[in-house]
Amino acid sequence: MKHLPILRAGRPYRSLTRQTLTDIRNGAPVAEVSQANGGLIARDLLGSAARQKTLAALDMATLIDACARAADLFLEAELPLDEASGTTQTRDDFLADQSATTGLPRVLCERNMEKIATALRLMPDILRGLSRGVDLDRVTRDYRREADALGAILPSNSPGVHSLWVPALAMKVPVVLKPGAQEPWTPMRIAQAMISAGFPAEAFGFYPTDHTGAGEILMRCQRALFFGDARTVDAWRGEGRIQIHGPGWSKMVLDGQAVDRRESHMDVLVDAIAANGGRSCVNASAVWVPRDGKALADDLARRLAEIQARPLDDGAAQLAAFANPKLAELLDQRIEAQLAEGGAEDMTAKYRKGPRLVTCDGCTFLLPTLIWCERADHPLAKAEYLFPFAAVCEVPESEMAARLGPTLTLSLVSERRDLIEAMLDCRHIDRINIGAIPTNRVRWDQPHEGNLFELLYKRRAVQREPV
Amino acid sequence: MKTLQEKVAEGRERLDAQVREVVNWHFDPDTGTPFWLEYAAKLDFDPRDRIRGYDDLKLLGSFQDEWLRRIPVRKWIPQGFANQPVSVFETGGSTGVPKCRININDFRVDYELFSETLNDETFPKGADWLMVGPTGPRRLRLAIEHLAQHRGGICFMVDLDPRWVNKLIKSGNHKEFMAYRQHVVDQALVRLKAHKTIKCLFTTPKLLEAICEKVDLEALGITGIFCGGTEMNAQFHRFAKEELVPNIDFVPTYGNTLMGLACHKPHVPGDGYTITYYPPLPRAVFELVDPDRPERTVDYGETGRVMLTTLTKEFFVPRFLERDEGERAEPIDRYPWDGVSGLRLFTRFQESVVVGVY
Numbered sequence: 001m002k003h004l005p006i007l008r009a010g011r012p013y014r015s016l017t018r019q020t021l022t023d024i025r026n027g028a029p030v031a032e033v034s035q036a037n038g039g040l041i042a043r044d045l046l047g048s049a050a051r052q053k054t055l056a057a058l059d060m061a062t063l064i065d066a067c068a069r070a071a072d073l074f075l076e077a078e079l080p081l082d083e084a085s086g087t088t089q090t091r092d093d094f095l096a097d098q099s100a101t102t103g104l105p106r107v108l109c110e111r112n113m114e115k116i117a118t119a120l121r122l123m124p125d126i127l128r129g130l131s132r133g134v135d136l137d138r139v140t141r142d143y144r145r146e147a148d149a150l151g152a153i154l155p156s157n158s159p160g161v162h163s164l165w166v167p168a169l170a171m172k173v174p175v176v177l178k179p180g181a182q183e184p185w186t187p188m189r190i191a192q193a194m195i196s197a198g199f200p201a202e203a204f205g206f207y208p209t210d211h212t213g214a215g216e217i218l219m220r221c222q223r224a225l226f227f228g229d230a231r232t233v234d235a236w237r238g239e240g241r242i243q244i245h246g247p248g249w250s251k252m253v254l255d256g257q258a259v260d261r262r263e264s265h266m267d268v269l270v271d272a273i274a275a276n277g278g279r280s281c282v283n284a285s286a287v288w289v290p291r292d293g294k295a296l297a298d299d300l301a302r303r304l305a306e307i308q309a310r311p312l313d314d315g316a317a318q319l320a321a322f323a324n325p326k327l328a329e330l331l332d333q334r335i336e337a338q339l340a341e342g343g344a345e346d347m348t349a350k351y352r353k354g355p356r357l358v359t360c361d362g363c364t365f366l367l368p369t370l371i372w373c374e375r376a377d378h379p380l381a382k383a384e385y386l387f388p389f390a391a392v393c394e395v396p397e398s399e400m401a402a403r404l405g406p407t408l409t410l411s412l413v414s415e416r417r418d419l420i421e422a423m424l425d426c427r428h429i430d431r432i433n434i435g436a437i438p439t440n441r442v443r444w445d446q447p448h449e450g451n452l453f454e455l456l457y458k459r460r461a462v463q464r465e466p467v
Numbered sequence: 468m469k470t471l472q473e474k475v476a477e478g479r480e481r482l483d484a485q486v487r488e489v490v491n492w493h494f495d496p497d498t499g500t501p502f503w504l505e506y507a508a509k510l511d512f513d514p515r516d517r518i519r520g521y522d523d524l525k526l527l528g529s530f531q532d533e534w535l536r537r538i539p540v541r542k543w544i545p546q547g548f549a550n551q552p553v554s555v556f557e558t559g560g561s562t563g564v565p566k567c568r569i570n571i572n573d574f575r576v577d578y579e580l581f582s583e584t585l586n587d588e589t590f591p592k593g594a595d596w597l598m599v600g601p602t603g604p605r606r607l608r609l610a611i612e613h614l615a616q617h618r619g620g621i622c623f624m625v626d627l628d629p630r631w632v633n634k635l636i637k638s639g640n641h642k643e644f645m646a647y648r649q650h651v652v653d654q655a656l657v658r659l660k661a662h663k664t665i666k667c668l669f670t671t672p673k674l675l676e677a678i679c680e681k682v683d684l685e686a687l688g689i690t691g692i693f694c695g696g697t698e699m700n701a702q703f704h705r706f707a708k709e710e711l712v713p714n715i716d717f718v719p720t721y722g723n724t725l726m727g728l729a730c731h732k733p734h735v736p737g738d739g740y741t742i743t744y745y746p747p748l749p750r751a752v753f754e755l756v757d758p759d760r761p762e763r764t765v766d767y768g769e770t771g772r773v774m775l776t777t778l779t780k781e782f783f784v785p786r787f788l789e790r791d792e793g794e795r796a797e798p799i800d801r802y803p804w805d806g807v808s809g810l811r812l813f814t815r816f817q818e819s820v821v822v823g824v825y
Binding site: 015016017035037038039040042043046215218219234235236 | 672
């Protein structure tokens with residue numbers, strides 16, 4: 001069986017504690033993943049400062065060139081998986097393994113792969129976007145580096161998020177990665193591609209581990225990214241050194257005029273809700289309109305209900321399967337219980353002509369679900385689930401900004417200046433798209449999902465006595 | 468020289484004899500334990516007549532952990548020890564209200580027996596000890612000090628409240644958790660640096676890691692480490708031997724309030740790091756049983772839930788289903804009775820119990 005080692009400053013380590021990853025379709029073992037004990041991680045982190053120097057020794061242009069090479073290697077090369085056993089991984093192996101253990105259809109795995117490669121290729125644009133045009137050659141002089149290593153507690157739901165930590169290496173900060181339990185594949189392959197492209201192996205820590213090990217990373221890295229559900233990440237909120245990536249509660253907001261032209265916005269709305277299997281925090285989980293909400297919900301539900309569960313290797317697949325079928329059952333039951341409270345209606349129910357929870361090719365899926373809520377404070381109007389799920393509700397335009405609440409991405413389909421100004425003034429929104437842009441659309445020259453540069457560097461003054 | 472088979476048979480005879488002696492004591496109206504005397508009154512047989520060996524303990528059914536939570540503690544004191552000074556020790560409380568057990572001299576006997584398994588070169592007689600670990604209502608508080616004294620040493624103590632640690636972890640109070648851990652480690656370092664006579668250390672896996680971050684224990688003169696108090700797996704055992712304390716005698720141990728102290732199969736280089744524990748027969752015995760049918764003992768190498776029986780005149784616990792599971796291990800020459808390998812929290816409890824936090 002394949003084995004994914006721990007990478008201790010780039011050196012593979014086979015742990016005596018290993019977790020078996022299985023194919024969610026049939027339970028067949030796919031790989032063993034070495035698990036790091038917390039003390040091992042803590043011990044390795046003592047050497048972070050020395051390892052940072054291996055990156056610091058390289059100039060920015062060299063690192064950016066290496067990122068471009070890594071993009072191609074990540075996409076196409078046969079890369080090491082476990083050097084100790086000589087195991088390698090081709091592109092096809094990667095796609096097959098990732099799909100099998102996460103439930104993400106192969107076609108979506110490919111799209112996420114392309115997204116990461118794009119991030120590596122466009123590293124100069126990303127760095128300019130994150131730093132707002134700072135002269136990269138002067139970064140280490142004009143800015144103070146805040147960490148010897150960036151910790152990252154990573155998720156299993158969507159491989160595309162790995163594009164968020166990659167720029168740290170180009171910014172000369174090593175990474176200490178705790179992969180999601182089902183998805184160690186992407187961070188390992190990125191690390192191997194970057195090492196093969198010329199990054200020092202010492203800059204990569206890869207530590208599959210439990211919650212204790214994750215705690216060690218969060219406590220000991222001066223800066224960290226933490227992806228997780230609301231309950232998990234809440235304990236770490238309020239620490240400026242940890243950038244939290246919890247639920248996105250991303251929203252599509254349409255003004256009255258946009259509602260009148262709703263047919264022309266349907267593709268954007270479907271994309272925002274269902275792209276990437278609806279698994280991303282940038283997928284919209286709410287659609288707010290000032291009027292005609294139920295009619296819009298009906299139109300949108302009809303479109304969403306066209307998306308069917310398909311086998312993971314079907315080229316037309318749009319839905320991701322649940323790696324844990326019990327979670328799908330629980331979510332289905334929770335939605336039904338919340339509907340039973342009244343004030344909400346599952347608009348997709350009449351179009352899908354069957355249960356929300358279905359099985360296909362040995363996998364469990366939840367079919368897209370669009371809810372009409374009579375009030376914006378209904379529990380379903382504030383829910384976010386790991387499949388294409390959203391609630392439509394009516395909110396007066398004058399109240400939208402004040403009632404928005406935490407919103408990772410807001411797409412505002414409006415040309416009304418007062419509404420745009422109100423949203424720009426709202427402190428709850430991380431990223432604003434103005435116009436008919438799906439919430440999941442990323443521009444690489446803009447900061448998205450937090451600003452890694454501002455997390456890792458702080459502006460400082462350097463004064464020198466005149467000669 | 469006796470064969471292993473002969474030793475196993477002898478061990479079994481000693482176990483059956485112990486069962487008879489302990490049952491006779493606890494169910495005797497003159498010496499017996501109030502709880503067991505009341506229990507016997509509801510049976511249609513006298514346990515002293517029918518229980519002639521370990522297998523007959525099934526007649527008493529399974530010991531319920533609730534009894535140790537809600538039965539008044541004095542009902543567990545055998546009348547034969549009525550005028551003895553009694554200590555009460557508590558379990559960690561990780562599965563609910565802590566369980567209590569009374570103790571008079573058992574902990575001393577357990578640790579004296581364990582002392583015989585320690586290497587006199589690495590745990591020198593007369594050397595002083597440092598105990599950094601859970602104290603309070605736990606048996607370790609007195610037991611480690613007794614072990615040190617039994618070996619002619621003095622025991623320095625740094626206390627740790629694992630229930631507070633548990634609360635900090637559960638409430639997500641990471642900063643306070645780190646501060647508390649540092650507070651404990653700082654106290655340990657002061658004692659290690661100030662008292663050069665300390666050669667032996669008792670601590671938990673997590674605290675050992677934290678101490679080793681700050682100092683080189685070998686350079687400070689530590690030659691033997693007795694590690695326990697919480698869950699420990701093969702990976703930690705290897706990490707300790709290879710990286711944390713490579714030149715120090717590292718002894719992983721499993722003990723609990725109800726059983727006493729188990730010994731581990733001595734580590735042989737090249738033989739892997741799986742930790743196999745053997746109970747202190749005949750004072751306690753493990754049986755690895757099918758979780759769904761506890762009357763079935765699993766085969767050697769098969770995973771089972773630990774069923775513990777404690778057999779001393781102070782305390783009688785027949786067939787108690789522990790919170791742990793592991794693989795049934797074969798008898799070895801040094802310990803010719805069943806052991807358990809890969810001991811870990813019972814899988815079905817893993818969602819609800821926080822362990823190994825200290």
